[in-house]
Amino acid sequence: MIKVTVIILVISGSLFAQTDWNKWSGQQVSYEITIHQIHDYSIDNSNIGMTLLSITRNLYYFFISDLDGDNCAFNPSCSSFFIQAVKETSIFKGTLIFADRFTRDINFFKGMNNYPLLPSNKYFDPAYNYTLNSQKIKF
Amino acid sequence: MVFLFTFFSAQISFAQQDSDSTNYFSPNNRLKFGSYLYKDKDYLRAAEEFKEYLKFSYDDTVQFKLANSFLKIGRYTEASDNFKTLFLGSSLSEESRLMFFESNFFLNDYNFFRTLTEKEIYLTEKYSREVDRLNSITYLFDNAKLPDENLLLKPFSDSAKSQISAFFLEKKFPKYRSVTTAVLLSTVIPGAGKIYTGEIGDGITAFVATALSVYLSYNNFKNDHQFRGWLFAGLTAFFYGGNIYGSAASAQIYSARIRFNFESEVKLYFEQRNYFLPRIDY
The missing domain is CATH 1.10.287 (Helix Hairpins)
Structure with missing residues (x-):
């Protein structure tokens, strides 16, 4: 009886013992930068212009932005900002607002501005501040 | 034996009874509870108790506390209306008038506030300087035409005047960009x-x-x-x-x-x- 118990003990010890091999075995390492920003691919069907614009934005997301990574210094990013600006105003005014944002984005002297810094290290710069309506400006 | 008998009879004699006849909702108990809540700065619940108390008997201090509770919790219109009931025939008339102006000041309708100060029936003699100060402050808070600097600074003490004068100048000549x-x-x-x-x-x-x-x-x-x-x-x-x-x-x-x-x-x-x-x- 004692022998059987000892055998079972030894066998179960080797069968169910924890192994450290998983911890020390080779791992697949990924050097890809995680994109925290999840793009909204929804299509705005409020009017034909917005539908075309959101399709163009989705193409940009798919072919450029998703591959290039989250590089825009601002939040919302320039593409989202353009859509917001057009929604807030019109296609003409929205394009002008976007042209200004684009120039600010390529600013050689980053850090010399007064934007609020978000925890994600991005400058908060919403489109509603640029509609030339002082009532809409928020800090 | 005697000891056991005493023990059991004492238990029966001094036991707590559950058939308490206290009416916790009597006006006086409501007032006591309301005052406790008021002291504890639980103004929302205190106001409810005071309101119930005032249904049975009138007391100007309780009315004042009720109005002040509304003021503390930001229900300025109710506060203002309740302070108004104490304007006549109350020992707290002057204080109520001041608090009435305070309630209206916090409504953020500064134009209305200035109109109120022009109505002499509401004004308080004892606290006229305080009301004048609030009136001056309204000009710094909205876009109304600024009065003369000396007029605006008049109700303030000399120690506060320099800072308020700086505010006045900043308001009058803002460094905006065209x-x-x-x-x-x-x-x-x-x-x-x-x-x-x-x-x-x-x-x-x-x-x-x-x-x-x-x-x-x-x-x-x-x-x-x-x-x-x-x-x-x-x-x-x-x-x-x-x-x-x-x-x-x-x-x-x-x-x-x-x-x-x-x-x-x-x-x-x-x-x-x-x-x-x-x-x-x-």
């Missing part, structure tokens, strides 16, 4: 409007981007590259137009920031001093 000037500057020299609004980096970038696209457009047209010429001409229009628009927006944002900072500073200053209002004991 949208028209920013647009004109950017029209003549791309980026100049941005520099005018303090965005120097953006201004230089806009100038370089516009100048570069102008040069590339000119150079391509010169070398008979029509498509590239028009492409860069379009890009020039994009940067140039965007910069003019952006300068206008930047001037507006600059002014809004000045206004926002000023309002925050003024509000903080008066909040820290409780709007120069006295502590009322009742």
